[in-house]
Amino acid sequence: MTTLLRRRLLAVPAVLGLALAAACSNSSSGGGGGASAAATLTGDCAKYQPYAGHSGTKVTMFASILSPESDSLEKSWAEFSSCTGIKISYEGSNDFESQLPVRVSGGNAPDFAIIPQPGLLAQMVKTGKVVKPPAGTVANEDKWSPVWKTYGSVNGTFYAAPMSANMKSLVWYSPKAFKAAGYEVPKTWADMMTLSTKIATSGSMKPWCGGIGSGTATGWPATDWVEEVVLGSYGGDVYDQWVSHQIKFSDPKITGAMKTVADWMQNPAFVNGGIGDVKSIATTTFQDAGAPILAGKCAMLQQASFYRAQWAKGTKISADGDVFAFHLPAVNPQVNNPVEGGGEFLAAFSSRPEVQAVQNYLSSSDWASSRVKVSSGWVSANQGVDKSLYTDPIDKISAEALTDPAATFRFDGSDLMPAAVGAGQEWKSFTAWFAEGQSIQKVAADIDAAWPQ
Template sequence: MTLNPTAPSPSSRRRPVAVPALLAALALTAACSNSSGGSGGGGGTAQTLTGDCAKYQPYAGHSGTTVTMFASILSPESDNLEKSWAEFSKCTGIKISYEGSNDFESQLPVRVAGGNAPDFAIIPQPGLLAQMVKSGKVVKPPAQTVTNQDKWSPVWKTYGSVDGTFYAAPMSANMKSLVWYSPKTFAAAGYEVPKTWADLMALSDRIAKAGGPKPWCGGIASGTATGWPATDWLEEVVLGTYGGDVYDQWVGHQVKFSDQKITTAMQTVADWMLNPAWVNGGYGDVKSIATTTFQDAGAPILTGKCAMLQQASFYEAQWPKGTKVAPDGDVFAFHLPAVNPAIANPVEGGGEFLAAFSGRPEVQAVQNYLSSSDWASSRVRTASGWVSANQGVDKSLYTDPIDKLSAEALTDPSATFRFDASDMMPAAIGSGQEWKSLTAWFAEGQSVQKVAGDIDAAWPK
């Protein structure tokens, strides 16, 4: 069975071709009205907003202005993004001119260096944010944007900061720490969703010995990004074994890949996803993981050839049309347990951050709105498949069960949350040698020691 071929990229994990969705703004009724006592150029007398528009009063006073935004988010998701601020634009008179690009990561530095920076960029990698801050072009956010961070777990502010200074407010979040499975299959076989790592490993062994489906399936092929799912498996185990401090030191290479802690974590991954008795259901042996696309990896769950797949919340888009995703459906997901029970609720994820390259008043007004719980709630209402870790969003707004499960984990104040490690490591490692070496680990059976040594040797001096 072939899954949805519209594959997310490994960084922000989504793409296809952008189509502006500002038509949504035209559909707004005249319920929103505003009165302005000055010119509409943004510096005149403040507007008085009435009716449904009154809630946007804190952002008023800049009617007739335009701000530009550049990101990697493409249609159809960009359509939903534009719909989420359509009423804000209608009421305040601030036009947000959005552009999405498949080449965002390479084009943004070029535009900034050439003096053609957008007013805003939605940046999915903290490493790219740091690069932009070092260019000297990123403008610190206004006070209200800073205050809005109180609705996020404090660690998120650090990912929007460079050298201890806050620059970019988080917008979206995604949940990596999930295991997909078939509730129907589990119920028929008498399997229970495991609550601990030991229970998960025992269940895997039980399924393998039953002689039916393999307990696990997986795929790490992703074109030029082949290998990225394997980085997630290692990150989950490092975080779930040692907690946030060691994870952070590993990201910064104070703890090397060849350190005993990381090689031990790699061996845990090997016992799990390189176990010939446990993988790769529906496709072949361990080596087949390297040639199976991540989009297709979960298909054997639906045909009864595989029991589980470790993948992120965004994998929901890969199930074939008509697949019921629910606790009693064709597929659902549970939270991957911590390897070490002493680690409180480890959650690995990713997200996006709004960085400004201008301090104009209308830019700051948009920045304040897009960092608020009100905007996050608007985006949740617009369409499913998007999650915020903003604790001010009412969870009842989530209509998709995976979105709700993810939001609960991402906003849990007791969670040990960490951002995707490979997205924070230098690009030569996180999207270079680590992908290459972990692929060789699966495809060629290279040893843990060689894989770790090769990655350490490639680390920028």
């Protein structure tokens, strides 16, 4: 999971709003709410005419996206908000997955939730509180591949438009450190393990660092490691059967994959460079996990494309820079180009006109393009985005992998599982696996027992 899980964002500077307001003029009053006549927008604001007529209104949005990534999220809709007069009040939380159900059941649902787990979306739909998207959002469906619309649907009914897509099958490293030590980027899993042993033997640093801490979502990076190994060992069919629990966690294939992860990320000789022992992985936040690479304390970190936002300001991210990333190799060379991805989906809990206007805009290629322009480390699920807009090298790698028709692509497994499992017992049990050294057999049995009957 998941997917972000970062610090509360900062407000967009007021001067930006003033500048945009000066560039956009209205030939009639926008009024104070959805019932008013739509103002005619001109200048730089003219492109937002389809969303006009709701000036003076406010919508609330709740998500797991935190600063610094959330800063660019707010910037992506700043012009829209200034021109239409619709204020988008955003709140990010590390406890999003646990707090959203509480708020919804307590009658305090936000207007929008950016949900990174299809399993959590299904749980919210069961409450009867999720509102089906308006016609304008549905009309944008041709901008997404069918599989992405499936992830935003529950029992065949479309509820939530996809927003971001992220590439999870990456390994971050320091090209400068690799060059200095004479290391080459591994092309196979066997090569990667051989390199890990070589680095460990050298004594200059540990080959791997990691962290699975993430507030109430602690444990999700460990689920990614197992998912990568299952997909890269057995391919898409076995992965699909596992995600749907046709193959249980206690199945030898899955416990075997967990053993592969244990030999990799629970190997005392391999981890946790610059931080501590194996157990320190459970107490280190995923945001802080990569810092030892820059300090020369560890060589590699398995994390998604969105981790780009966590590197310190001024870090050069390039093939010859301070950090870069390579595609995590398949465990089994017979599996063709395995790619695990994640994403986020916009679900609404209100059908007020201003809410629908925002929902329509955030499902458009125009918004997706705006988001790409103001952010590195973000890739859109919207196929209407011109790929030339991706100037960051990590974004280019991610966009190519996520759209490669020959790849064995699958969505994050724990995000697809029922929320009680994927965002519940699995996170809890995988945390205990690292923090307490619980056995693979117990971890698997506890997760299987939590599966809804």
